[in-house]
Amino acid sequence: MSARDVRTREEAMMPNLAEVAQRAKVSTATASLVLSGKDVGRVSRATAKRVLRAATEIGYVRNALAAGMRSGRTSCLGVVAEGVLSTPYAVDMIKAVLTAAAEHGWSVILNDTGDEGQRAHEAVQEMLSRQVDHVIQAAMYHRRVDVPSDLPDVVVLNGFADRPGVPCVVPDETRAAFEATEHLIALGHTRIAHITDTSGVVAVGLRLRGYRDALEAHAIAYDERRVIRGGDAPEQADASARRLLALRPRPTAVFCFNDGMAAGVYRQAYRAGLRIPEDLSVVGFDDLTLISTNLDPGLTTMRLPHYEMADWLTRAVINDGPGGLHSGITRMPCRMVHRGSTAPPLTA
Template identity: 40%
Template sequence: MARARISDVAAAAGVSTATVSLVLNDRTARITDATRDRVRRAAEEVGYTPNSVARGLRTQRSHTVGLISDRIATTPFAGRMLAGAQDVAREHGILVFLVDTDADETVEREAIRALAAQQVDAMIYACMWHRVVDAPSSLPRGTVFLDCRPADGGFPAVVPDDRAGGVAAVRALVAAGHRRIAYVDVDEPHPPVASDLRHEGYLQVLAEAGIDPDPALHVRCDTSSAGGREATDRLLDLPEDHRPTALFCFNDRIAAGAYVAAHRRGLAVPQDLSIVGYDDQQLVAADLDPPLTTVALPHYEMGRWAMEVALGIRTPDDPDAPHLMPCPIVDRDSVGPPPATAASDSRRRT
């Protein structure tokens, strides 16, 4: 079947091809509503779709954006980032070209070259988790960094405000009356940026509450349920007057392991041990028993912000500093007051 042409629309609507072109390009200031509606109805009836290549040649825009990621396209944690970016693109008639490089630098260079050859209007460079990265030299000016920030600056970027997220988590525990609060951190040779930022938030709240940090309550483990179980066992093996009454866990999987360790000792959450996680991971946080109070990573909001900046819809407040996206606490049922004996012990020491 032959592709419908603009002349077919003009014949069906009883107008000139120039009028059809004006209507379909939304330049209708001098065209009556009745004519405009007739042209659009005729275009639909004959099955006419604009030639995007020809339109791009006229407007010098391709109405496409390239999104390069290390591996977020295959990772459930960050799928919401893609959803946020794609929703904005869809709202503005933009097609997104997604390339998942699996953190391969050669693939990344080829992807940047291919997207540039396609004359995409903008690029977004995304990471699976909050990182500081060296910006590839071939990235065009104005590329937006998503869930990462370039080490030398020079590009707009958006990352989660992990320090403030740590503050929110520990304040919830202090507000419930806890003073022996452990931070169950990640144990990796090169810890992620978020590890130190969340620890800084933890220390800030302890200082605000007049609580001296106890090095024994900062433990590290693998970022898994098994790691959380092992780390919690170490904390619960401390003498009774030193063991924590609350845990702030680096992520929800560690928190899930903490639940297991507590239950194996006959401890109830939150009656005997309060727990706060981080991530608000689907199929984990809300499905624990009781549901886990946690801090949500704003993946969707970051994805929207990045695409809005890439399209020129939004201007960064400070182009030389990354935008810190708030990480809200999600209150569920895993935080309560400390056990009565622990509260009285804490008051005696202070």
């Protein structure tokens, strides 16, 4: 074959290592050593300088494909996201992965398999084919994740694996719900309702647990009638909110499973002529700023640690590899963002 058979680097004016070596009058071995920073104590400073200058002069860019094939390491991270980009909730995770990876000089191959998670197998094959060093499997919300068995170096972000031995990181839902509820208790509330979801997502149980634990810790009786279950969409959030406001005696505070449900409470409270926070304190969950900052007053809510989880996991994987990680579930704390939707009860 000739140089014309394929779209060569030469055609695209991409010089290769041999040309750098030739120009610097050294072997490709020496040039490689210098250009990959492995030259200390092995190549004289003068030679190294010559190589670097030559590389700069002809605009050398190393072919990562060739390097990866020879060395067996690609400095490439595969991210198999399951619908992460379909939600505004979790995009921060991708952002964190990209940022942390870039800081380490790593690249990221991203594949979002969509809400169904159907294309997951294909995505994994693709990652293997591209020889990524590690795979991060990211879930759009805290849930159980099916981890392909043919994937050795895998970790799970925002979910837990269906098999043991896989490092996972999730938000500490129960603790967050405990703190949110305790915040309301500290303000003097005792009739605290909880609006939650009808779906079976794990966070529902974990946050309910935190809510109950907080009540119990402060000797407030748990009243099942104050736990309202409804859907996620705006109309369903409205329905839940109406049921909340119909409770007698009316709760003076509500802890909502997410910000969308809190938005429903705002809409119905205004329609009923109630003031927030004077007549009703509201705490949300997620901190979708598009919702929380556009409500009036701004919504006090628990921020999910999407960025922190992804940042931590990415750095850990790059620095230690999945093997260096605790092979189990790591829980990360959520932080409460105070904006003005809570106050002491008027009756206090």
